[in-house]
Amino acid sequence: MTPDPSSNSVDDPLFDSGHHIFANKDLLKIGHVPEADRIVGRDDEISKLAKRLNGAVHGYSPENVMIYGKTGTGKSLVSRHVSQRAQNAADGDVDIGTAYLDCAEDNTETQAISSLAAKLNDESVTGITVPHTGLSTSKYYKLLWETLDAQFDSIIIILDEIDLMNDDSVLMKLSRAEEAGKIDCSVGIIAISNKIQYVDNLNERVKSSFQHKELFFKPYDANQLREIMFNREDAFHDDVLSDDVIPLSAAFAAQEHGDARKAIDILRHAGEVAYEDGADQVTEHHVRQAQQHAEKDRFRELVSGAPTQAKAALLALTELSVNSNDEAFLTSRVYDRYELICEHLDMDVLSVRRFRDILKEQAFLGVVEIEKINKGSAGGIHLQNRLIEDPQVVRETILEDSRLQDWARE
Numbered sequence: 001m002t003p004d005p006s007s008n009s010v011d012d013p014l015f016d017s018g019h020h021i022f023a024n025k026d027l028l029k030i031g032h033v034p035e036a037d038r039i040v041g042r043d044d045e046i047s048k049l050a051k052r053l054n055g056a057v058h059g060y061s062p063e064n065v066m067i068y069g070k071t072g073t074g075k076s077l078v079s080r081h082v083s084q085r086a087q088n089a090a091d092g093d094v095d096i097g098t099a100y101l102d103c104a105e106d107n108t109e110t111q112a113i114s115s116l117a118a119k120l121n122d123e124s125v126t127g128i129t130v131p132h133t134g135l136s137t138s139k140y141y142k143l144l145w146e147t148l149d150a151q152f153d154s155i156i157i158i159l160d161e162i163d164l165m166n167d168d169s170v171l172m173k174l175s176r177a178e179e180a181g182k183i184d185c186s187v188g189i190i191a192i193s194n195k196i197q198y199v200d201n202l203n204e205r206v207k208s209s210f211q212h213k214e215l216f217f218k219p220y221d222a223n224q225l226r227e228i229m230f231n232r233e234d235a236f237h238d239d240v241l242s243d244d245v246i247p248l249s250a251a252f253a254a255q256e257h258g259d260a261r262k263a264i265d266i267l268r269h270a271g272e273v274a275y276e277d278g279a280d281q282v283t284e285h286h287v288r289q290a291q292q293h294a295e296k297d298r299f300r301e302l303v304s305g306a307p308t309q310a311k312a313a314l315l316a317l318t319e320l321s322v323n324s325n326d327e328a329f330l331t332s333r334v335y336d337r338y339e340l341i342c343e344h345l346d347m348d349v350l351s352v353r354r355f356r357d358i359l360k361e362q363a364f365l366g367v368v369e370i371e372k373i374n375k376g377s378a379g380g381i382h383l384q385n386r387l388i389e390d391p392q393v394v395r396e397t398i399l400e401d402s403r404l405q406d407w408a409r410e
């Protein structure tokens with residue numbers, strides 16, 4: 001575990017008295033679920049979701065809900081918050097269980113079901129042991145059903161980032177379990193995704209078993225972002241934040257879309273930078289540094305998560321940029337270099353047309369900038385491509401990919 005200087009509690013003069021910037025850094029952790037009065041601008045979504053889950057509170061079937069919205073719009077937070085409140089509000093003789101599953105982590109059917117069974121099982125009540133690994137998928141389902149029946153009248157399951165789950169049958173089997181007579185416990189599912197087409201792409205059988213209502217979360221505006229941060233101001237000691245820190249962090253986070261995660265990240269990071277600088281206060285300067293850092297991280301994530309062909313295309317552009325004084329290159333030149341790279345690495349060479357699409361996509365993501373040049377009536381329109389970040393940084397990130405490393409070993 002990484003030691004957290006803000007959680008110092010022993011008063012020993014040998015050590016400094018704690019963190020002079022953060023009073024309670026946990027408030028700025030992403031998984032942290034703030035109390036109701038710190039949640040901003042989501043009253044409507046909270047009450048709509050509560051309505052859907054209302055059945056669970058009285059021991060009958062909650063409705064399934066699909067939540068959509070861009071990143072950092074509070075989907076995970078609101079789902080956890082409302083299911084927690086449903087659990088607390090349960091009628092006296094109704095037992096509600098709640099489980100949160102991060103499908104990015106547990107992305108296979110077996111992992112998802114074993115993880116749910118393990119989370120929901122209270123061995124002292126059920127007498128059931130759920131081994132971490134080693135059982136077949138169907139055995140894990142069986143354990144899950146037994147666990148549910150032994151403990152709950154109704155259950156709310158949050159399937160977060162469900163588009164990353166590589167098997168739709170989880171959704172189907174969970175939504176059908178009660179109807180199929182597998183269990184005597186009502187199941188409500190909150191599925192979360194930032195891909196709006198997620199349900200459309202499901203196969204018909206899954207779609208028909210996962211009857212659901214949809215809920216959309218809109219991005220926050222700069223005022224809401226500001227309020228979200230002011231509500232967690234006590235993460236810092238009094239007077240540590242200079243006045244412009246929160247407004248500036250909000251402005252940065254509102255620039256792309258209103259992403260609360262980004263706002264909180266920048267704020268936390270600004271505090272860390274100030275601490276490392278030995279400053280007494282967090283200032284605008286620290287926020288700017290934090291923002292730059294966040295941009296770099298985001299960029300690295302974009303590049304390292306790109307498909308191999310896109311990386312080969314970017315590699316071609318970085319090779320040209322690193323070895324020349326020019327910054328922008330005609331698509332045909334980048335394509336020639338791309339062909340060389342593919343041949344060298346034994347990769348398929350895409351058509352020029354597909355190649356252009358890849359560059360366009362990278363431009364859309366903000367990795368590449370494409371400029372149109374008009375070469376007059378005879379020459380027509382040409383496209384020039386330029387890397388937005390430092391080509392060396394892009395190159396290093398691409399070459400972290402083992403499939404492309406051979407290129408560097410010439």
Ligand SMILES: Nc1ncnc2c1ncn2[C@@H]1O[C@H](COP(=O)(O)OP(=O)(O)OP(=O)(O)O)[C@@H](O)[C@H]1O
Nearest residue numbers: 030038039040071072073074075076077228260261
């Ligand atoms: N309305 C809000 N009030 C207070 N804090 C919020 C609010 N919305 C989001 N946050 C905070 O912002 C961060 C991101 O929120 P959350 O994780 O819920 O976003 P998300 O929509 O699930 O994003 P993603 O799609 O990337 O998973 C969390 O730290 C959360 O506590």
Ligand SMILES: [Mg+2]
Nearest residue numbers: 075076077160
């Ligand atoms: Mg989330």
